[in-house]
Amino acid sequence: MTEKKTNIKELDDAVIRLSGDSGDGMQLIGTLFSDTVAFTGNDLATFPDFPAEIRAPQNTVAGVSGFQLNFGKRVYTSGDLSDVLVAMNPASLKTNLKWAKKGATIIVDEDSFDEKSIQKAGYASDPLYDGTLAAYNLIKAPMQKMALQTLKELKLDQKSILRTKNMFALGVLYYLFNKPLDHTNKFIEQKFKKNALVAEANKLVLLAGYNFADTIEAIQSTIQISRSKLPKGKYRNITGNIATAWGLIAAAEKAGLPLFLGSYPITPATEILMELAKHRNLGVKTFQAEDEIAGVSSAIGASFAGAMACTTTSGPGLSLKLEALGLAVITELPLVVVDVQRGGPSTGLPTKSEQADLLQALFGRNGEAPMIVIAASSPVDCFYAAFETARYSLEHMTPAILLTDGYIGFGSELFLIPQMADIPEIKPPLAKPNTPFKPYARDPETLVRQWAIPGAEGLRHRIGGLEKTDIEGQVSTDPLNHEKMVKYRAEKVKRIAKRLPKQDIFGDPEGDLLVVSWGGTKGSVHTAVEFMQSEGKKVSHAHFRYINPLPENTLEVLSGFKKILVCELNMGQFVQYLRMNFPQIPYIQYNKVQGLPFTITELTEKFNEILMEK
Amino acid sequence: MKPIINTIERSPIQLTAEDFKSDQMVKWCPGCGDHAILKAVEKVLPEIGYKKENFAFISGIGCSSRFPYYVHTYGFHGIHGRANAIASGVKIAKPGLSVWIITGDGDAMAIGGNHFIHLIRRNIDVNLLLFNNQIYGLTKGQYSPTSPLGSHTKTSPYGTIEHPFNPGELVLGSQGTFFARGLDMNPKLLTEIMFEAAKHDGTSVVEVLQNCVIFNDGAYNFLTDKEKRDERIIILRHGEPMVFGKEKNKGIRLNGTRLEVVSLGEGGITESDLLVHDQYSKDPGIHLMLAKMSFPDFPVALGVIRSAQFPTYDDLMEEQIAQIKARSPIKCMDDLLNSGETWEVE
Numbered sequence: 001m002t003e004k005k006t007n008i009k010e011l012d013d014a015v016i017r018l019s020g021d022s023g024d025g026m027q028l029i030g031t032l033f034s035d036t037v038a039f040t041g042n043d044l045a046t047f048p049d050f051p052a053e054i055r056a057p058q059n060t061v062a063g064v065s066g067f068q069l070n071f072g073k074r075v076y077t078s079g080d081l082s083d084v085l086v087a088m089n090p091a092s093l094k095t096n097l098k099w100a101k102k103g104a105t106i107i108v109d110e111d112s113f114d115e116k117s118i119q120k121a122g123y124a125s126d127p128l129y130d131g132t133l134a135a136y137n138l139i140k141a142p143m144q145k146m147a148l149q150t151l152k153e154l155k156l157d158q159k160s161i162l163r164t165k166n167m168f169a170l171g172v173l174y175y176l177f178n179k180p181l182d183h184t185n186k187f188i189e190q191k192f193k194k195n196a197l198v199a200e201a202n203k204l205v206l207l208a209g210y211n212f213a214d215t216i217e218a219i220q221s222t223i224q225i226s227r228s229k230l231p232k233g234k235y236r237n238i239t240g241n242i243a244t245a246w247g248l249i250a251a252a253e254k255a256g257l258p259l260f261l262g263s264y265p266i267t268p269a270t271e272i273l274m275e276l277a278k279h280r281n282l283g284v285k286t287f288q289a290e291d292e293i294a295g296v297s298s299a300i301g302a303s304f305a306g307a308m309a310c311t312t313t314s315g316p317g318l319s320l321k322l323e324a325l326g327l328a329v330i331t332e333l334p335l336v337v338v339d340v341q342r343g344g345p346s347t348g349l350p351t352k353s354e355q356a357d358l359l360q361a362l363f364g365r366n367g368e369a370p371m372i373v374i375a376a377s378s379p380v381d382c383f384y385a386a387f388e389t390a391r392y393s394l395e396h397m398t399p400a401i402l403l404t405d406g407y408i409g410f411g412s413e414l415f416l417i418p419q420m421a422d423i424p425e426i427k428p429p430l431a432k433p434n435t436p437f438k439p440y441a442r443d444p445e446t447l448v449r450q451w452a453i454p455g456a457e458g459l460r461h462r463i464g465g466l467e468k469t470d471i472e473g474q475v476s477t478d479p480l481n482h483e484k485m486v487k488y489r490a491e492k493v494k495r496i497a498k499r500l501p502k503q504d505i506f507g508d509p510e511g512d513l514l515v516v517s518w519g520g521t522k523g524s525v526h527t528a529v530e531f532m533q534s535e536g537k538k539v540s541h542a543h544f545r546y547i548n549p550l551p552e553n554t555l556e557v558l559s560g561f562k563k564i565l566v567c568e569l570n571m572g573q574f575v576q577y578l579r580m581n582f583p584q585i586p587y588i589q590y591n592k593v594q595g596l597p598f599t600i601t602e603l604t605e606k607f608n609e610i611l612m613e614k
Numbered sequence: 615m616k617p618i619i620n621t622i623e624r625s626p627i628q629l630t631a632e633d634f635k636s637d638q639m640v641k642w643c644p645g646c647g648d649h650a651i652l653k654a655v656e657k658v659l660p661e662i663g664y665k666k667e668n669f670a671f672i673s674g675i676g677c678s679s680r681f682p683y684y685v686h687t688y689g690f691h692g693i694h695g696r697a698n699a700i701a702s703g704v705k706i707a708k709p710g711l712s713v714w715i716i717t718g719d720g721d722a723m724a725i726g727g728n729h730f731i732h733l734i735r736r737n738i739d740v741n742l743l744l745f746n747n748q749i750y751g752l753t754k755g756q757y758s759p760t761s762p763l764g765s766h767t768k769t770s771p772y773g774t775i776e777h778p779f780n781p782g783e784l785v786l787g788s789q790g791t792f793f794a795r796g797l798d799m800n801p802k803l804l805t806e807i808m809f810e811a812a813k814h815d816g817t818s819v820v821e822v823l824q825n826c827v828i829f830n831d832g833a834y835n836f837l838t839d840k841e842k843r844d845e846r847i848i849i850l851r852h853g854e855p856m857v858f859g860k861e862k863n864k865g866i867r868l869n870g871t872r873l874e875v876v877s878l879g880e881g882g883i884t885e886s887d888l889l890v891h892d893q894y895s896k897d898p899g900i901h902l903m904l905a906k907m908s909f910p911d912f913p914v915a916l917g918v919i920r921s922a923q924f925p926t927y928d929d930l931m932e933e934q935i936a937q938i939k940a941r942s943p944i945k946c947m948d949d950l951l952n953s954g955e956t957w958e959v960e
Binding site for chain 2 (some may be wrong): 025035039040041058168228230231232234235247249250253260262279280281282283285288291293294297298300301302303305306307309324327382417453455456457459460461463464465466474475527
């Protein structure tokens with residue numbers, strides 16, 4: 001490598017956005033860049049942004065695939081606007097320029113800006129020369145020519161050579177951020193173990209990109225991002241969906257039960273099924289059912305048979321499962337349902353994120369059928385939230401829904417690896433063989449019934465979807481018995497609140513404004529509130545993970561502020577639920593339904609606006 | 615009967631029908647064919663010989679689906695159409711159970727049609743008793759997917775205009791490994807068939823032609839009529855030539871690619887010309903033809919039509935887990951958490 005330029009800018013954090021055609025390998029270089037920055041001591045959060053089409057027509061706006069990464073000292077989201085944008089073709093520039101800060105560095109593959117591609121992207125003239133990018137620091141890299149030049153000695157076909165152009169872009173980024181190449185080189189060697197020629201080509205082009213950046217005038221200075229101040233320990237990078245899968249495995253291990261997943265592929269939840277399918281090594285039984293209904297029904301059967309049973313899905317799939325969830329409620333069997341929310345209604349925006357399944361999760365069943373509802377707040381929190389959802393479901397013998405969303409499901413952040421010894425045991429109320437057993441006899445404190453597993457001696461019994469008598473569990477249409485059982489089931493879920501941690505407040509417990517959020521928006525809302533506080537404003541934040549039941553001190557938390565603003569990526573579902581539970585509080589709501597997360601800028605603008613209103 | 619060999623734990627003592635009688639009042643209509651099926655089940659469970667705690671009865675919705683309440687085993691009364699999916703979960707989660715699905719023509723082939731074909735395709739080792747009365751009983755008399763074309767019912771006052779399923783055809787079309795047909799009025803044969811179903815590794819579908827005394831009474835009179843039934847039914851037995859008729863003078867033979875009814879002694883036809891039943895044949899060709907035989911052109915086939923050996927889903931699952939466990943370095947959650955790329959922050 002050549003000598004570094006001496007001019008180095010120090011920054012706390014930076015956002016980069018990589019964009020290209022969906023076959024250009026943007027997700028791959030995004031992951032490689034993430035690994036390198038993590039290894040070199042930065043905190044990070046990522047989010048891939050890809051189209052629903054696997055390979056939309058080349059060079060069209062529909063086919064643009066993106067990957068955003070925020071890294072630095074301490075980050076809570078994948079960032080709003082980018083400091084550096086990589087655009088591998090005109091279409092990706094067209095779709096992503098709005099996500100770049102004014103003055104951002106734009107790195108383009110100049111070779112892809114031919115007349116046809118420019119036209120396909122919807123530009124009237126060449127944006128590299130018509131002044132479109134006047135306000136930015138443009139780096140025009142002839143990536144394809146350089147790759148061909150670099151690899152002219154290698155016996156590789158042109159198509160294979162051109163596929164290495166993503167490595168060229170990555171090389172430029174490494175130079176720009178003063179990052180080493182060795183981690184990526186190692187990865188390449190590993191990945192192409194069986195094809196030394198391709199490995200060599202990728203490494204050479206990576207280095208060529210690095211050297212190119214060093215040589216050109218456009219890069220006046222490089223950037224040094226401050227090392228993170230993360231707590232000590234062993235870390236890994238993890239996406240929310242993988243964390244969810246792992247949280248479920250961890251729960252099964254702590255409960256001493258086999259893990260069963262009945263599921264049907266659906267974006268953006270499929271990764272959980274794929275991850276769990278890998279873990280036959282831990283005895284995980286995944287059953288790819290014929291449909292969503294069979295997914296949940298098989299899980300209910302597995303739960304009856306004594307497994308820790310789960311089903312995973314996204315919004316439309318949850319709609320299909322609702323009838324079966326009522327069955328799990330009335331049979332009082334544990335069951336974990338994961339809903340990785342996406343934009344709806346109907347097929348809606350399959351690859352985009354929304355929080356609009358909350359009311360479906362809370363109330364979407366016939367009859368009085370309350371379920372535990374927990375919402376994960378970040379990719380890493382998916383691990384703990386999945387674990388807790390399973391724990392409460394198993395220990396309280398009632399089905400539970402975990403809400404995550406596409407944004408945190410696909411997004412990644414650094415995960416301080418826990419030790420299983422530090423994670424609490426899960427103690428499902430298993431009935432002992434050959435002891436007196438009544439299907440609907442309850443623990444007087446928790447109202448939880450016992451779980452008698454088929455095969456166990458002396459516990460034969462029948463349960464099902466018809467209402468049953470209290471204690472004995474005989475089929476019954478007795479009016480008073482029905483009302484009693486309805487109340488038991490509701491009260492059982494309600495009493496879980498006694499075990500939940502108190503709702504905490506970030507900031508003072510009193511002030512001018514309390515910002516309320518739930519689920520996957522935690523990172524952006526937290527960052528925005530932190531910014532307000534740094535400006536001396538009396539703004540606090542309450543982020544809810546436990547939706548049903550709500551923490552016992554919820555009313556108290558909501559009572560200490562002049563104004564309450566509930567921010568959600570829907571039309572106001574949580575605020576509606578709060579109004580129902582605590583009608584005495586006046587709420588203001590802030591809603592966004594664009595399939596996109598909140599940006600910190602729009603949040604702080606809203607907070608300021610609310611603070612100014614009389 | 616040959617004993618059953620598999621891994622389900624057996625009862626150390628000989629059980630009797632009393633061990634499986636429930637304390638519940640059986641609320642089917644007097645004269646309903648379901649009573650006879652219940653009796654046959656109570657009789658066969660002790661013969662099968664598993665520990666009484668190792669039986670699980672799973673049902674959907676319909677008259678037949680009340681069955682789990684009436685037999686003293688572990689039982690689960692599900693929701694409409696989903697018995698097959700629920701039972702799949704039970705068996706996969708706990709392969710040491712003998713799982714019995716109780717379903718009807720509507721439950722299995724209308725609202726639960728998708729689960730029915732996929733259960734069979736996967737060959738999960740469960741036993742499915744399909745009570746086929748060609749009508750919806752619990753909802754009081756609407757036509758079902760097996761009601762004959764033109765059936766007059768409460769939702770088809772001018773006759774149905776849809777073609778019925780033949781369950782056997784659907785089972786074999788779904789790559790079924792076991793299909794048998796019984797009649798509620800012939801409990802002895804029913805018990806034999808259920809035993810064979812229990813013995814078979816894989817999804818065993820037993821279609822029971824069952825009379826609904828209220829909404830479709832007499833649908834199978836043509837098969838139960840004492841005078842005529844022997845001419846209209848053929849009971850298949852493995853290894854035996856296909857003979858039927860009161861005088862045992864009729865038979866089934868293969869003529870070219872089709873089955874035909876022949877009379878023994880006429881035109882020089884002897885027993886050696888008849889088809890010999892091979893229930894274990896892997897090729898389903900003849901089984902399909904036998905399952906499709908219908909009155910009046912043919913006698914209706916009862917007994918075990920097909921019982922072919924193929925790997926079961928639950929066995930393959932257990933094998934795969936054992937193999938992957940043996941070769942994976944990841945033995946517990948801590949191993950998984952610490953696998954792959956990790957680094958220390960000081």
